[in-house]
Amino acid sequence: MAQITTDICIIGAGPVGLFAVFEAGLLKMRCHLIDVLQQVGGQLSEIYPQKPIYDIPGFPVINAQQLVDGLMEQIEPFKPGFSLGERVTGLEKLDDGSYIVSTNEDTVVRSKVVVIAGGLGCFEPRKPPIDNLETYEGKGVTYMVKDPGLFRDKKVVIAGGGDSALDWTIYLSELAEQVTLVHRGDTFRGAPDSAEKVAHLAGQGKINLLLQSNVTAIQGNGRLQKVQVLDKNKLIQTVEADYLVPLFGLTPRLGPIADWGLQIDKSAISVNTLDYSTNIEGIYAIGDINTYPGKLKLILCGFHEAALMAQSAFKYVYPEQKLSFKYTTVYGVNTF
Amino acid sequence: MIRIRVEDRDGSIRVIEIPDTVDLNLMETLKIYEYKLRATCGGMALCADCHCQVIDGGNNLPEPQDAELITLENHPGASFNSRLACQIRVAEEIDGLSIRLMGETE
Numbered sequence: 001m002a003q004i005t006t007d008i009c010i011i012g013a014g015p016v017g018l019f020a021v022f023e024a025g026l027l028k029m030r031c032h033l034i035d036v037l038q039q040v041g042g043q044l045s046e047i048y049p050q051k052p053i054y055d056i057p058g059f060p061v062i063n064a065q066q067l068v069d070g071l072m073e074q075i076e077p078f079k080p081g082f083s084l085g086e087r088v089t090g091l092e093k094l095d096d097g098s099y100i101v102s103t104n105e106d107t108v109v110r111s112k113v114v115v116i117a118g119g120l121g122c123f124e125p126r127k128p129p130i131d132n133l134e135t136y137e138g139k140g141v142t143y144m145v146k147d148p149g150l151f152r153d154k155k156v157v158i159a160g161g162g163d164s165a166l167d168w169t170i171y172l173s174e175l176a177e178q179v180t181l182v183h184r185g186d187t188f189r190g191a192p193d194s195a196e197k198v199a200h201l202a203g204q205g206k207i208n209l210l211l212q213s214n215v216t217a218i219q220g221n222g223r224l225q226k227v228q229v230l231d232k233n234k235l236i237q238t239v240e241a242d243y244l245v246p247l248f249g250l251t252p253r254l255g256p257i258a259d260w261g262l263q264i265d266k267s268a269i270s271v272n273t274l275d276y277s278t279n280i281e282g283i284y285a286i287g288d289i290n291t292y293p294g295k296l297k298l299i300l301c302g303f304h305e306a307a308l309m310a311q312s313a314f315k316y317v318y319p320e321q322k323l324s325f326k327y328t329t330v331y332g333v334n335t336f
Numbered sequence: 337m338i339r340i341r342v343e344d345r346d347g348s349i350r351v352i353e354i355p356d357t358v359d360l361n362l363m364e365t366l367k368i369y370e371y372k373l374r375a376t377c378g379g380m381a382l383c384a385d386c387h388c389q390v391i392d393g394g395n396n397l398p399e400p401q402d403a404e405l406i407t408l409e410n411h412p413g414a415s416f417n418s419r420l421a422c423q424i425r426v427a428e429e430i431d432g433l434s435i436r437l438m439g440e441t442e
Contacts, residue, residue, distance in 0.1 A: 126412060
């Protein structure tokens with residue numbers, strides 16, 4: 001269990017969360033970031049790392065991952081802490097006005113200010129439309145392979161056609177008793193090497209490859225036992241399964257933040273444009289997760305919001321001090 | 337005018353009339369007409385938030401390109417008539433199109 005004390009706890013390590021570290025750092029405020037994804041960068045790294053972005057001032061064009069890498073370099077002097085691959089589960093306000101943010105990995109961050117920079121929310125696995133799917137979560141249905149050893153000598157059905165579905169099919173074919181890959185397409189358009197390997201394994205009879213098919217139902221008796229697969233000719237077959245691993249990528253959901261008493265408007269947090277504060281004192285929301293009249297979901301708007309947030313947050317971190325605004329062109333970037 | 341019949345997730349049906357001078361994709365156009373589309377990726381065929389099913393009138397639609405096909409093939413709710421609205425340009429060719437919205441709301 002990690003216990004961290006900092007000035008600002010930033011929920012979300014996307015571009016706006018990262019830049020908030022810089023703006024806070026200029027005012028001598030330390031930050032700790034939490035993100036459910038294993039890497040920093042949010043949508044940019046998770047959804048479109050190789051896409052060009054054209055509206056970052058000063059960069060006529062910049063690749064999304066390059067922007068994230070640049071932000072990491074820019075905030076490095078301020079030594080932010082990171083808890084990656086962790087989902088924020090709880091928020092508690094203490095008597096002294098500070099906050100405790102906790103995660104599913106038992107990390108506890110105590111801070112004077114909380115900044116929600118969660119983009120469109122917390123990335124969660126995209127679930128296929130199958131009745132009872134959630135009933136069997138943790139009882140055979142899992143959306144990620146954390147411990148491959150779990151699948152040793154088991155019957156595993158993997159659903160999906162992306163790189164991770166191909167990669168895990170190849171990996172688990174050596175470990176599991178039986179691997180079935182169910183894919184709705186007739187080809188794999190992802191990594192050609194992996195697709196070739198999967199076809200080869202299927203040709204050798206080492207895996208079952210069910211193309212142009214979907215998992216449509218699951219059955220079990222407390223634990224998963226069978227998976228029903230429908231093909232394009234409407235033929236149904238039943239596959240015995242100890243595990244079903246649907247791998248259809250991630251999609252953002254607002255998650256537990258929705259239950260914190262924040263004013264929510266259409267899945268976004270309402271803020272005061274004076275400083276991007278929420279209706280709860282000491283909690284700010286910046287970037288795509290906030291809403292206000294005229295809101296534009298642009299990275300550059302999030303950067304602006306981060307700057308104003310930091311100026312306002314200063315009063316919670318240093319209540320005894322007066323803030324004087326300083327230009328980096330005059331004073332440089334003074335690190336801790 | 338380009339007319340498109342749109343069935344929303346709640347089953348409500350409306351025919352929207354779009355000026356043929358519009359220079360937008362169907363996802364952007366639907367948002368203008370106040371349909372709730374989250375559009376996480378903003379039109380890069382990556383998120384499938386603008387996933388729709390073509391019910392009728394799809395003969396003149398341009399063939400999906402690789403990026404759209406990859407996303408749809410990896411989307412658990414996609415079917416044989418699925419398209420991504422962000423990859424369809426609003427033009428005369430799609431006049432009479434009938435779609436059902438499937439993707440995420442805001």
